[in-house]
Amino acid sequence: MKTVVIYESLFGNTHLVAEHVAEAAGLHGEVVLVPVGEATSEVIDGADLLVVGGPTHVHGLTWSATRHAAEAEAAKHDDRTLDPDAEGPGLRTWFHGLGQVHGTPAAAFDTRFDGPAEFTGRASKGIGRRLRHHGFSEVAEPESFLVDKDNHLLAGESDRARRWADGLVSRLTAAG
Secondary structure (H helix, E strand, O other): OEEEEEEOOOOOHHHHHHHHHHHHHHHHOEEEEEEHHHOOHHHHOOOOEEEEEEEOEOEEOOOHHHHHHHHHHHHHOOOOOOOOOOOOOOHHHHHHHOOOOOOOEEEEEEEEEOOOHHHHEOHHHHHHHHHHHOOOEEOOOOEEEEEOOOOOEOOOHHHHHHHHHHHHHHHHHHHO
16 A cells, blocks of 8 residues: 655644654555655555645645745744745645546645634645545545644644554555
8 A cells, every 4th residue: 555645844743743644654555755845746646545734824724925924933933943845835836736636545634723623724624625626535534633832743643643544544455
């Protein structure tokens, strides 16, 4: 089984969750973990499962204004640094250039502040909608992994990400 994990990360939390997802999926077969800027159609070709994740900004997917705001935030605070892959395109841009696929199983996740989704928003909902629009078959409800006000993953979220990914892959291998 080949799993491709694509992520957009600005402060590193989504990157970290993507690594945990890839780690768990790797127990079931081949895994390709790539930032969105390296997610070409060649990378996706032949995937048995595509997992896509991004940070929640202003209730949804990032766009140029929120990405610039994140850069400014990192410049203002010594304890906040941008993820090394933050300079590439965001998921919104990537989806615009993505062609149609035919039923490849996929799942979406996001990172967001801890709080009711009605107040924080969920980028994973937009990711899932775009995956379906491009012909992917969602195999799970979009998932959120939570960060605190200091922009760190909450305790237990890394393990939860591994369990989530293990469940995705196990479901697909059992069905196939």
